[in-house]
Amino acid sequence: MTLLLDEVAVATSRLAEAGVESPRADAELIAAHVHGVARGSLHSVPDTAFNPRYWDDVARRAAREPLQHITGRAYFRYLDLEVGPGVFVPRPETEVMTGWAIEALQAMDTAEPVVADLGTGSGAIALAIAQEVPGARVHAVEADPLARQWADRNIASCATAAPHTSGRVLLYDGDFTTALADLNGSVDLVISNPPYVPDGAWVPPEVGEYDPATALWGGADGLDAIRAVERAATRLLRRRGLAAVEHGAPQGAAVYWVFAEEKGWRDTRNHSDLAGRDRFVSAAWAGGGR
Numbered sequence: 001m002t003l004l005l006d007e008v009a010v011a012t013s014r015l016a017e018a019g020v021e022s023p024r025a026d027a028e029l030i031a032a033h034v035h036g037v038a039r040g041s042l043h044s045v046p047d048t049a050f051n052p053r054y055w056d057d058v059a060r061r062a063a064r065e066p067l068q069h070i071t072g073r074a075y076f077r078y079l080d081l082e083v084g085p086g087v088f089v090p091r092p093e094t095e096v097m098t099g100w101a102i103e104a105l106q107a108m109d110t111a112e113p114v115v116a117d118l119g120t121g122s123g124a125i126a127l128a129i130a131q132e133v134p135g136a137r138v139h140a141v142e143a144d145p146l147a148r149q150w151a152d153r154n155i156a157s158c159a160t161a162a163p164h165t166s167g168r169v170l171l172y173d174g175d176f177t178t179a180l181a182d183l184n185g186s187v188d189l190v191i192s193n194p195p196y197v198p199d200g201a202w203v204p205p206e207v208g209e210y211d212p213a214t215a216l217w218g219g220a221d222g223l224d225a226i227r228a229v230e231r232a233a234t235r236l237l238r239r240r241g242l243a244a245v246e247h248g249a250p251q252g253a254a255v256y257w258v259f260a261e262e263k264g265w266r267d268t269r270n271h272s273d274l275a276g277r278d279r280f281v282s283a284a285w286a287g288g289g290r
């Protein structure tokens, strides 16, 4: 055992005692971040190179600061994004919905689909689509100025790392209930991971104390922003355009009915995340229902 691996073992117990969900992984990822090596190369760090700053970062994580705020990075599909105070940390369940959208866009009979990402936060969904659907043009709307700064930064660094995304993610300051009016009736796919936590519901400290309130709370039943996304989608989508909206695991049935046939929706479907829980709804817009 090396000194660093010994320290990682102690840190793992400390994080477990603090209630961190994945203590071993987090202890290793913080060690990798502090020592500038891949997680799989921790054993190669010589004892003389051990950096005591490791314990400062472990203490932050034990105080339930999100791992991604400590490392400053979040990985989302093929992207390496910058995140920190003021922006929602992208989640794995959103990767699944984004993957569904990417496949749907690739199957469309247009090589240059128009996409709207409502509430873009760090820009995760919009950038993943631009990266993986090379003809797509993604209009990303965000109301929160702090979050928009992170999105701006990620759009710029993605344009350097993946030049084919350059100029294809357009960031807008605004409320998605009224934004993008010049695109009304012309969007091929509307996607959103809106705030959907019911007001007052319990959330872990990493979420409640670090994700912005505007990214979390969705009214008494958590569906206020989801209903607003549905209304915006009916305005923005072309006929047979697609909508995909993330929701909380217990909200699948309720969100299914938000995209009801009598409003003009067709093919409404519930989709599950990697753990098999209902996580997003997709639907096709038949048009003219309102």
Ligand SMILES: C[S@@+](CC[C@H](N)C(=O)[O-])C[C@H]1O[C@@H](n2cnc3c(N)ncnc32)[C@H](O)[C@@H]1O
Pocket (backbone or CB within 6 Å): 088, 089, 090, 091, 094, 118, 119, 120, 121, 122, 123, 124, 125, 141, 142, 143, 144, 147, 174, 175, 176, 177, 192, 193, 194, 195, 214, 215, 216, 225
């Ligand atoms: C749950 S976060 C999702 C961020 C990002 N799409 C992701 O999946 O990581 C929701 C985002 O929507 C933004 N938002 C909430 N209501 C909005 C509104 N009415 N108009 C524009 N943005 C809004 C919040 O500021 C927040 O950044």
